[in-house]
Amino acid sequence: MRSRQAVIVGAFNTRQARRLDGETSDTVTSAAIRGALGDAGLDVADVTGVNVLPGLDYQNGSRKFGYAMGIPYFWAGRAMPGAASVLEAATAIEAGVTDVVVLAAGEAGIHQDAASTAPWTRPSNEFIECWGLMTPAEFALSAKEYMHRFSVDPAKVAHVAAVIRNNGARNPEAVYYGRGPFSAEDILASRMVADPYHLLDCATTAEGGSALVLTTAERARDLPGVAVAVLGGGSESWGPSYTHPPTYERVGMLGRDAADRAFARAGIAREDVDVFELYDNFSWEIIRYFEAFRYCGVGEGPDFVAGGAIEVTGRYPVVTDGGTMSHSHTGESQRIQRVVQAVRQLRGSSAANQLPDPRVALVAALGDVVLLGRQDSR
Amino acid sequence: MRPLPRPTALSRPFWDGCLDGRLLVQRCSSCARCFFIPSVFCPHCLDTDYEWVESSGRGHVVTYTVVWRPPTPAFDPPYVVAVVQLEEGYEMFTNIVGAEPDADLIGAAVQVRFHRESEEIALPFFELAPATGLRP
Numbered sequence: 001m002r003s004r005q006a007v008i009v010g011a012f013n014t015r016q017a018r019r020l021d022g023e024t025s026d027t028v029t030s031a032a033i034r035g036a037l038g039d040a041g042l043d044v045a046d047v048t049g050v051n052v053l054p055g056l057d058y059q060n061g062s063r064k065f066g067y068a069m070g071i072p073y074f075w076a077g078r079a080m081p082g083a084a085s086v087l088e089a090a091t092a093i094e095a096g097v098t099d100v101v102v103l104a105a106g107e108a109g110i111h112q113d114a115a116s117t118a119p120w121t122r123p124s125n126e127f128i129e130c131w132g133l134m135t136p137a138e139f140a141l142s143a144k145e146y147m148h149r150f151s152v153d154p155a156k157v158a159h160v161a162a163v164i165r166n167n168g169a170r171n172p173e174a175v176y177y178g179r180g181p182f183s184a185e186d187i188l189a190s191r192m193v194a195d196p197y198h199l200l201d202c203a204t205t206a207e208g209g210s211a212l213v214l215t216t217a218e219r220a221r222d223l224p225g226v227a228v229a230v231l232g233g234g235s236e237s238w239g240p241s242y243t244h245p246p247t248y249e250r251v252g253m254l255g256r257d258a259a260d261r262a263f264a265r266a267g268i269a270r271e272d273v274d275v276f277e278l279y280d281n282f283s284w285e286i287i288r289y290f291e292a293f294r295y296c297g298v299g300e301g302p303d304f305v306a307g308g309a310i311e312v313t314g315r316y317p318v319v320t321d322g323g324t325m326s327h328s329h330t331g332e333s334q335r336i337q338r339v340v341q342a343v344r345q346l347r348g349s350s351a352a353n354q355l356p357d358p359r360v361a362l363v364a365a366l367g368d369v370v371l372l373g374r375q376d377s378r
Numbered sequence: 379m380r381p382l383p384r385p386t387a388l389s390r391p392f393w394d395g396c397l398d399g400r401l402l403v404q405r406c407s408s409c410a411r412c413f414f415i416p417s418v419f420c421p422h423c424l425d426t427d428y429e430w431v432e433s434s435g436r437g438h439v440v441t442y443t444v445v446w447r448p449p450t451p452a453f454d455p456p457y458v459v460a461v462v463q464l465e466e467g468y469e470m471f472t473n474i475v476g477a478e479p480d481a482d483l484i485g486a487a488v489q490v491r492f493h494r495e496s497e498e499i500a501l502p503f504f505e506l507a508p509a510t511g512l513r514p
Contacts, residue, residue, distance in 0.1 A: 126383035130381060199447075
C-alpha cells in the first residue's frame with residue numbers, strides 16, 4: 001500500500017425527495033456532513049480540509065462551511081463535487097497537504113418555478129440564452145450526432161434508461177422507488193424533451209444532500225467502518241459548456257485519458273472493475289463512457305450495453321442506486337451520490353441491488369474518473 | 379419573448395453587424411483563421427491582433443436537436459437548436475427556422491437569416507439553403 005494512501009471512511013446521503021419542505025441547501029448540506037462524519041466515526045474537530053458546495057454557491061461554499069464548522073484554518077478543495085473532488089482530496093491527502101477532508105454538497109428550495117426547467121440547466125450568456133438552449137438540448141447535440149453517424153436504433157439508447165430506472169425502482173431510498181419496471185418501449189413512449197432524449201432518458205430533479213469523508217489508510221485503521229481506497233483517478237475538462245458547441249467530435253472521448261491514467265495509477269485492468277457508478281444525466285452518456293473508457297470500440301457501445309450486460313446481474317452493472325434518473329438529482333450533489341453508492345457497494349451495505357462481493361468500483365462524471373477498491377488488509 | 383443578448387464591449391461589433399444584416403466574425407491577423415465566440419485572443423495561435431470580417435453566412439449543420447420542452451415559457455416549441463459550421467471554419471449555436479421537425483438536418487446546407495427582435499438586437503437564425511441539397 002502507498003504511504004498516506006487516501007481512503008474514503010465516511011459516505012452518507014440525507015433523505016432525498018422531490019421536495020424537502022422547510023429545508024434549504026445549507027440545512028441538507030450540513031445534515032449530510034454530520035451523517036458522513038458519523039459514518040466515519042470522526043468529529044468535526046478532526047476535519048482539516050473541506051470542499052463543500054451548498055446549492056449553487058460555487059464561490060464561497062467551502063469557506064462558509066469551514067468557518068461555520070469552527071475549523072480555524074482548513075484546506076479548501078476547489079474541484080466539482082463527486083469523482084473530481086474525491087480525486088483532488090485524495091491527491092492532497094497523499095501529498096501530505098491535509099489529513100481529514102469532508103466533501104459535501106446539497107440542494108433544497110432552489111427549483112421552485114415549475115414552468116421552467118431547473119435553474120442549473122439554464123445558464124445565461126449572450127450566445128446561448130437566445131436560442132433556447134438548456135442542459136438536455138446541450139447533451140442531445142452530441143447524442144444526436146453519434147446516433148446519426150452510427151445509425152443507432154433509439155431503443156438501444158432507451159434500454160440504458162430502462163435499466164437505470166429499474167435499479168431505482170427497487171431502491172427504497174430512491175425518490176422514484178416503486179416507479180417501474182420500465183422497458184425501452186416505455187422510455188420511447190414518454191414525451192420528447194430534446195430529440196433524441198425523451199423525458200425518461202433524462203435526469204430528474206429533487207432535493208437532498210450528500211457527503212464523504214476521506215483520510216489516510218493509517219488513520220482509518222483506528223476507525224470503525226470499512227475503508228475504501230482511492231486507487232487512482234483522472235480529470236479532464238473540455239472547455240466551457242453552454243458557451244462552445246458540445247459536438248460529438250469535442251465531447252465524445254471526454255474521460256478517455258482520465259480513465260487511462262486512473263487504471264495506470266491503480267495498476268489494475270479494465271476487467272477488474274465490478275461495478276460502474278456513472279453519472280447518468282442522460283441515457284446515451286452511459287454508452288459514451290464505455291466507449292471513451294475503452295470497454296468497447298467506438299460505435300459498438302449500443303450493442304455492448306444491450307441484453308443484460310449493464311444490469312445488476314450482468315458483467316458491467318451500472319448506476320446501481322437508480323442514479324439521477326430515479327434515485328435523485330440535486331443540482332450538484334448527485335455526483336457525490338455516485339461515490340456514496342460505490343462505497344456502499346464495496347462495503348456490502350447498498351440499500352438495494354447489492355452485488356455479490358464487489359472489490360473495485362469505477363466512478364465517473366463527464367471527464368472525471370476515480371477507481372475505488374475495498375481495503376481488506378486492516 | 380425570448381431573452382435577448384446584452385452586448386459587451388467585446389461582442390458589440392458582432393451584434394451591430396447583425397443589425398446591419400451582416401454576419402461578422404473575428405479573423406486572426408497572424409494565422410488568418412476565424413474564431414467565434416468573440417475572444418480577445420485567437421484560440422488557434424493566441425495572437426491578440428484580429429479584425430472583424432464578414433462571413434459568407436453559409437455553412438452546414440454539424441448537429442441539432444428539436445426542443446419540445448423549452449427552458450422557459452418564453453420559447454414556443456418545437457424549435458431546432460443547431461450547431462452550424464460556417465464556410466470560414468468556425469462553429470456557432472443557432473436556431474434553424476423553416477425546417478420540418480422530423481427532417482434529418484445533419485449535414486444540411488444552411489444560410490443565415492437575420493430577424494429583428496428589438497431596436498438593438500437582430501438574431502442570426504439559419505434556414506435551409508435552397509437547391510443545394512446535402513453537403514458533399
